[in-house]
Amino acid sequence: xxxxxxxxxxxxxxxxxxxxxxxxxxxxxxxxxxxxxxxxxxxxxxxxxxxxxxxxxxxxxxxxxxxxxxxxxxxxxxxxxxxxxxxxxxxxxxxxxxxxxxxxxxxxxxxxxxxxxxxxxxxxxxxxxxxxxxxxxxxxxxxxxxxxxxxxxxxxxxxxxxxxxxxxxxxxxxxxxxxxxxxxxxxxxxxxxxxxxxxxxxxxxxxxxxxxxxxxxxxxxxxxxxxxxxxxxxxxxxxxxxxxxxxxxxxxxxxxxxxxxxxxxxxxxxxxxxxxxxxxxxxxxxxxxxxxxxxxxxxxxxxxxxxxxxxxxxxxxxxxxxxxxxxxxxxxxxxxxxxxxxxxxxxxxxxxxxxxxxxxxxxxxxxxxxxxxxxxxxxxxxxxxxxxxxxxxxxxxxxxxxxxxxxxxxxxxxxxxxxxxxxxxxxxxx
Amino acid sequence: xxxxxxxxxxxxxxxxxxxxxxxxxxxxxxxxxxxxxxxxxxxxxxxxxxxxxxxxxxxxxxxxxxxxxxxxxxxxxxxxxxxxxxxxxxxxxxxxxxxxxxxxxxxxxxxxxxxxxxxxxxxxxxxxxxxxxxxxxxxxxxxxxxxxxxxxxxxxxxxxxxxxxxxxxxxxxxxxxxxxxxxxxxxxxxxxxxxxxxxxxxxxxxxxxxxxxxxxxxxxxxxxxxxxxxxxxxxxxxxxxxxxxxxxxxxxxxxxxxxxxxxxxxxxxxxxxxxxxxxxxxxxxxxxxxxxxxxxxxxxxxxxxxxxxxxxxxxxxxxxxxxxxxxxxxxxxxxxxxxxxxxxxxxxxxxxxxxxxxxxxxxxxxxxxxxxxxxxxxxxxxxxxxxxxxxxxxxxxxxxxxxxxxxxxxxxxxxxxxxxxxxxxxxxxx
Numbered sequence: 001x002x003x004x005x006x007x008x009x010x011x012x013x014x015x016x017x018x019x020x021x022x023x024x025x026x027x028x029x030x031x032x033x034x035x036x037x038x039x040x041x042x043x044x045x046x047x048x049x050x051x052x053x054x055x056x057x058x059x060x061x062x063x064x065x066x067x068x069x070x071x072x073x074x075x076x077x078x079x080x081x082x083x084x085x086x087x088x089x090x091x092x093x094x095x096x097x098x099x100x101x102x103x104x105x106x107x108x109x110x111x112x113x114x115x116x117x118x119x120x121x122x123x124x125x126x127x128x129x130x131x132x133x134x135x136x137x138x139x140x141x142x143x144x145x146x147x148x149x150x151x152x153x154x155x156x157x158x159x160x161x162x163x164x165x166x167x168x169x170x171x172x173x174x175x176x177x178x179x180x181x182x183x184x185x186x187x188x189x190x191x192x193x194x195x196x197x198x199x200x201x202x203x204x205x206x207x208x209x210x211x212x213x214x215x216x217x218x219x220x221x222x223x224x225x226x227x228x229x230x231x232x233x234x235x236x237x238x239x240x241x242x243x244x245x246x247x248x249x250x251x252x253x254x255x256x257x258x259x260x261x262x263x264x265x266x267x268x269x270x271x272x273x274x275x276x277x278x279x280x281x282x283x284x285x286x287x288x289x290x291x292x293x294x295x296x297x298x299x300x301x302x303x304x305x306x307x308x309x310x311x312x313x314x315x316x317x318x319x320x321x322x323x324x325x326x327x328x329x330x331x332x333x334x335x336x337x338x339x340x341x342x343x344x345x346x347x348x349x350x351x352x353x354x355x356x357x358x359x360x361x362x363x364x365x366x367x368x369x370x371x372x373x374x375x376x377x378x379x380x381x382x383x384x385x386x387x388x389x390x391x392x393x394x395x396x397x398x399x400x401x402x403x404x405x406x407x408x409x410x411x412x413x414x415x416x417x418x419x420x421x422x423x424x425x426x427x428x429x430x
Numbered sequence: 431x432x433x434x435x436x437x438x439x440x441x442x443x444x445x446x447x448x449x450x451x452x453x454x455x456x457x458x459x460x461x462x463x464x465x466x467x468x469x470x471x472x473x474x475x476x477x478x479x480x481x482x483x484x485x486x487x488x489x490x491x492x493x494x495x496x497x498x499x500x501x502x503x504x505x506x507x508x509x510x511x512x513x514x515x516x517x518x519x520x521x522x523x524x525x526x527x528x529x530x531x532x533x534x535x536x537x538x539x540x541x542x543x544x545x546x547x548x549x550x551x552x553x554x555x556x557x558x559x560x561x562x563x564x565x566x567x568x569x570x571x572x573x574x575x576x577x578x579x580x581x582x583x584x585x586x587x588x589x590x591x592x593x594x595x596x597x598x599x600x601x602x603x604x605x606x607x608x609x610x611x612x613x614x615x616x617x618x619x620x621x622x623x624x625x626x627x628x629x630x631x632x633x634x635x636x637x638x639x640x641x642x643x644x645x646x647x648x649x650x651x652x653x654x655x656x657x658x659x660x661x662x663x664x665x666x667x668x669x670x671x672x673x674x675x676x677x678x679x680x681x682x683x684x685x686x687x688x689x690x691x692x693x694x695x696x697x698x699x700x701x702x703x704x705x706x707x708x709x710x711x712x713x714x715x716x717x718x719x720x721x722x723x724x725x726x727x728x729x730x731x732x733x734x735x736x737x738x739x740x741x742x743x744x745x746x747x748x749x750x751x752x753x754x755x756x757x758x759x760x761x762x763x764x765x766x767x768x769x770x771x772x773x774x775x776x777x778x779x780x781x782x783x784x785x786x787x788x789x790x791x792x793x794x795x796x797x798x799x800x801x802x803x804x805x806x807x808x809x810x811x812x813x814x815x816x817x818x819x820x821x822x823x824x825x826x827x828x829x830x831x832x833x834x835x836x837x838x839x840x841x842x843x844x845x846x847x848x849x850x851x852x853x854x855x856x857x858x859x860x
Contacts, residue, residue, distance in 0.1 A: 070806065078759070106802055113802060277752060278752075280756070328508060372540040418800060425808055
């Protein structure tokens, strides 16, 4: 399949940052064939007029729990313990095999509609989440959440061996669109010796690590009391950061924590909306950028956001840092776009994605820049961070395949998803 | 015109707060005729199936400068002085008669599409902004911005007399959909004696006051150095608060300022996105609510937001207060909805709007609650604050007239608006 979008605007990068060029973009199979000027011979290309559209890299949601859409809005405006122990966990106990497939599918549909082409997921059921990714055509890095209170912990061992088996199974039949990490859940749910077992498996499988880290003041306090160190130091001592690691949240890092991250190349997946929603606070992303840490962006799950719309998190990220640091230059629109695209690709180990150039994967989204809220075109890059809400996305392409066009999902059966998820919500709420 | 929406969900209020009822809502002329159960005789009513929709009060944007859409994204990621003096003001100088009409129309179109049915505007050209409101069918409280560095100041006097003439002219031909305030701009742009002249005119015209107050640390510092008081005390001394007043921003209030506001019944129009964008900080709305102050919500202008989408400001308002106070109950979804609807109606003096009950004005919006990001329906009220982005609005009605349906504006010519605003942007940017 070859497609040529003519007469369009394209968000590219040069050595000075982003630039918007006018011209054509060609797709050949799963790759971008050319950008800017079309070659003389365009035989075999289906040509589409791209007027009034901006083509940009798909956004990369670098931390979410897609299946949790089934818990959207169930437990808002509550204290954390009541939220987690009184509402979310009792409902998780009621989930049956298959539920997680539909919850993930709802999350994927929502992400596609709002311009996300790849995500890093953490979940509690094997296979069915991956199956939803496989069926939908979206790109994802999948990671089973792992907790274990000691080495040899029975539940922890079972989860780890299930995760390893899942990775081996899917790898053997995969097309490269689905990759994996292992996800020791958090310092407070994983003992050091258990983490070391996970890391050993990760080394054998040659996969990276996905974890929650330094999310709340409570976590900082508890780890300090029990281990006399910060959550980052706790993980550092296990050797985690010798593997490629994505650490979600990182609301509270010390200067020395930041040094460790910068030194070890750990990526931070910041989740500005979730951190506000759960009243954890505001991550000082400006500081992390100043240190040269690779920061990427995630929505977290729908139970703590409550939507999987990366454009919303992009606006929160950029605007919050200006307001908190009282510095309008703190995190610029360009910084935000880089965090939501190319930095995410780097963190997730997704080669040849996250930016537009010939030879890269055709993971692209098309933005209707003539929406009234995007008009006039005084500064299109700025409008992506400060004016867009995600509903401007008119077309989404992953691996060169169109997965959404004019609001219509091509691979996700919306009616069926609604039917199944309503059924699940009925059951777990009663 | 009589319309009956059957089989729908309706956001109403009872003595305990909001509730969602299932049933019908009837519109007769500019009023809500019935809510819940339809009367036996519905002859003359055009009946529409409302399945999958939530009918709720239109949002009330309690502080904006609609014409400033022409400056959207022109000067982002800049220090305040460079933003205002280097970029916004030089462009304002290039505006010609008529430009403000199209800028306002773009803002109105954007507000209608994202669910705003009424707004409080402050502007710098007379008549043409009001004309845009008149032509579009939206509800608005219009206020010419007034500045004067002393009593008898020539420019200040001219602006005031133009504003008075504008109010008299439009009142004589108006239908009640357009009302007025006078808008002494801010403490730093209006001398006390000039404000007193404005207040005198407001008393004669029987209109309220719209002003900017306590927006930035700089303002607090400068007023303290020059007058030895807070901006609120400065205005209090002029007698301003003896008139109904809407004070925009109020990022920095002392405890004693809050006492004055509570005592005098001053309304605060909070603008969370604008305050972040311009790096002014975060208004402690939770404190204001605890004091019993009437808080309403505004987007501010597109130059400092950069969109006029009340659903976005609603999510920032509720989420920011949780994060800043590290309290997930700080400003709840219900608090936010009240702030964005009924509190706005109270602040703007809009009787019989802001809530749904028989006899009230039919200023209504319809929300597609089956969008994936609003699903499942675990808690619809919560989804309005935390999951919606404004694109779920499928129908907007003001005074019982449908102004937007399925994304199509009925009274605003979108193509023409884009054409005219692009022309204006070209001129003022070059």
